[in-house]
Amino acid sequence: MTETLWPAPVATTAVDATVTIPGSKSVTNRALILAALAGEPSWVRRPLRSRDSQLMADGLRALGVGIEERVNNSSGGTGGGEAWRIIPAGQLRGPARVDVGNAGTVMRFLPPLAVLADGPVHFDGDPRSYERPQHGVIDSLRALGARIEDDGRGGFPLTVHGTGALDGGTVELDASSSSQFVSALLLSGARYNQGVEIRNVGGPVPSLPHIRMTVDMLRLAGAQVDAPQDGGEKDVWRVTPGALLGRDLVVEPDLSNAAPFFAAALVTGGRVTVRDWPKHTTQPGDQLREIYTRMGGSCRFTDDGLEFSGTGVIHGIEADLHDVGELTPVIAAVAALADSESHLSGIAHLRLHETDRLAALAKEINDLGGDVSETEDGLRIRPRPLHGGVFHTYEDHRLATAAAVLGLAVPGIQVENVATTAKTLPDFPAMWAALLDPTAARD
Numbered sequence: 407m408t409e410t411l412w413p414a415p416v417a418t419t420a421v422d423a424t425v426t427i428p429g430s431k432s433v434t435n436r437a438l439i440l441a442a443l444a445g446e447p448s449w450v451r452r453p454l455r456s457r458d459s460q461l462m463a464d465g466l467r468a469l470g471v472g473i474e475e476r477v478n479n480s481s482g483g484t485g486g487g488e489a490w491r492i493i494p495a496g497q498l499r500g501p502a503r504v505d506v507g508n509a510g511t512v513m514r515f516l517p518p519l520a521v522l523a524d525g526p527v528h529f530d531g532d533p534r535s536y537e538r539p540q541h542g543v544i545d546s547l548r549a550l551g552a553r554i555e556d557d558g559r560g561g562f563p564l565t566v567h568g569t570g571a572l573d574g575g576t577v578e579l580d581a582s583s584s585s586q587f588v589s590a591l592l593l594s595g596a597r598y599n600q601g602v603e604i605r606n607v608g609g610p611v612p613s614l615p616h617i618r619m620t621v622d623m624l625r626l627a628g629a630q631v632d633a634p635q636d637g638g639e640k641d642v643w644r645v646t647p648g649a650l651l652g653r654d655l656v657v658e659p660d661l662s663n664a665a666p667f668f669a670a671a672l673v674t675g676g677r678v679t680v681r682d683w684p685k686h687t688t689q690p691g692d693q694l695r696e697i698y699t700r701m702g703g704s705c706r707f708t709d710d711g712l713e714f715s716g717t718g719v720i721h722g723i724e725a726d727l728h729d730v731g732e733l734t735p736v737i738a739a740v741a742a743l744a745d746s747e748s749h750l751s752g753i754a755h756l757r758l759h760e761t762d763r764l765a766a767l768a769k770e771i772n773d774l775g776g777d778v779s780e781t782e783d784g785l786r787i788r789p790r791p792l793h794g795g796v797f798h799t800y801e802d803h804r805l806a807t808a809a810a811v812l813g814l815a816v817p818g819i820q821v822e823n824v825a826t827t828a829k830t831l832p833d834f835p836a837m838w839a840a841l842l843d844p845t846a847a848r849d
C-alpha cells in the first residue's frame with residue numbers, strides 16, 4: 407500500500423494567531439444522544455462536523471431520529487453558523503444498521519440507546535472497534551435485561567435486540583479501562599423503567615471530567631442524577647427514570663483540539679489565542695492552562711478568548727494524566743522538545759484508545775532520534791535532538807496532530823495519513839497552514 411505523506415510545515419518565525427476551534431466532539435455527541443431521547447425537539451448549535459459526529463448522527467438517523475443540518479439559520483437566539491435541529495423518533499426503530507467507525511462515543515453510547523428500539527440493531531465498525539473494550543457496556547446491558555448477540559468475545563460486530571423498553575436497575579462493572587462505559591449507561595438510563603445505578607467495582611475510572619460532563623448535561627436536560635462529584639458514594643452513579651427535555655445548546659469549542667495550537671506558541675515562543683474559550687467547562691482540555699504553564703508558557707483570558715504565550719523554552723513535566731488522557735499525544739510531542747526529562751503517568755488505558763498510544767508515541771518519536779520509553783502506566787520522555795522522517799499515525803487523529811507539533815521544530819517530518827485528523831478536526835492541515843501564515847492567521 408502506498409503511504410500518503412504530508413510534509414509537516416516548519417515554523418520559521420514565532421506564531422502569532424487567533425484560531426477558531428470547531429465544536430467539542432464529546433459535547434456534540436452527548437447532545438445528540440440526549441436530544442434523541444428527549445420528549446421534544448432540540449437545537450444543537452455550532453456542532454462539531456467530523457467523522458465521529460457524523461457517525462453518531464447517521465446512527466441516530468438509522469434508528470428513526472430526525473436530524474436536519476442547517477447553515478446560517480435565523481431561528482433566533484445565538485446568532486448564525488451551523489445548527490442541527492433534532493426531532494426525536496417517538497419510538498426508536500429497528501431493524502437498523504449502525505457503523506461505529508473507531509469512535510468511542512458512538513461504540514459505547516449507542517448500544518444502550520438501541521435497547522429502546524423496537525427491533526434488532528446491528529452494529530459494526532472499523533477493525534480497531536473489534537479490539538477496543540466494550541464489555542462494560544454489553545455485559546451491563548445484559549445484566550439490566552437486554553438481549554445482545556456478539557462475536558463471542560463481547561465486542562463488535564454485535565446485534566442489540568431492542569424491545570422498546572429496558573427494566574434497568576443496579577449494575578456492577580469494571581470501568582477502569584474507559585469512563586465511556588459509565589457515561590454510556592447514564593445517558594440512556596433515565597429512559598429505562600427503573601433508571602440505572604452504576605457501581606464501579608474495578609480500579610480507578612479514567613477521564614472523570616468526561617463523566618462530569620455527562621452528569622451536567624443530563625441535569626440540564628431535566629434528569630435527576632446522583633454522582634460522587636457532589637458528595638455521593640464513591641464510584642456510584644445513579645439516574646432516576648424520567649422524561650428528558652429538549653434543549654437549545656451551543657457547543658463549546660473542542661478544548662482538547664486546542665492542544666496542538668497552543669503547543670505551537672510554546673514551541674515557537676509565539677502567541678496563540680483560541681476564541682470563545684469557556685470560563686467554566688467540564689472539558690478536560692481546560693487543564694491545558696495549568697499543564698502548559700508548568701511547561702513554560704503563560705496564559706490569560708482576553709476579550710477574544712484564551713491567549714497562550716511561549717518563550718521558546720519548554721520545561722519537562724511530571725504529570726498524572728489519568729483524568730485528561732486524550733491530551734497525552736500532543737503533550738508528549740511538546741515534552742520531546744523540552745529542556746529536561748518528562749514523566750507522564752496514569753495513562754495505561756491509552757493502550758486501548760484509537761491505537762496503543764503509548765507504544766505508538768514511543769516508536770514514532772524514537773524513530774526520529776528520540777528517547778521515549780514506556781512505563782507500566784505511561785511514558786518517560788528524554789529530549790534528544792530529533793531528525794526528519796516518516797511519522798506513522800495508526801489512524802489516530804491525535805498522533806497526527808502530535809507529529810505536526812514536532813514538525814514545527816524538526817525539519818523533514820512527513821506525517822503519514824494526516825487525513826485521519828478528520829475524526830475530530832477535519833480541516834486540520836488548512837488550519838495549521840493558516841496558523842503559520844501571518845496574513846491568514848490575522849483573520
Ligand SMILES: O=C(O)C1=C[C@@H](OP(=O)(O)O)[C@@H](O)[C@H](O)C1
Nearest residue numbers: 432584585586612613616731732
Ligand atoms: O466520553 C467522552 O467523550 C470521552 C471519554 C474519554 O474516554 P476514555 O475514558 O475511554 O479515555 C476520552 O479519552 C475520549 O476522547 C472522549
Ligand SMILES: C=C(OP(=O)(O)O)C(=O)O
Nearest residue numbers: 508509510511732759760
Ligand atoms: C480517545 C479518544 O476518542 P474516542 O472517543 O474514540 O475514545 C480521543 O479522541 O482521544
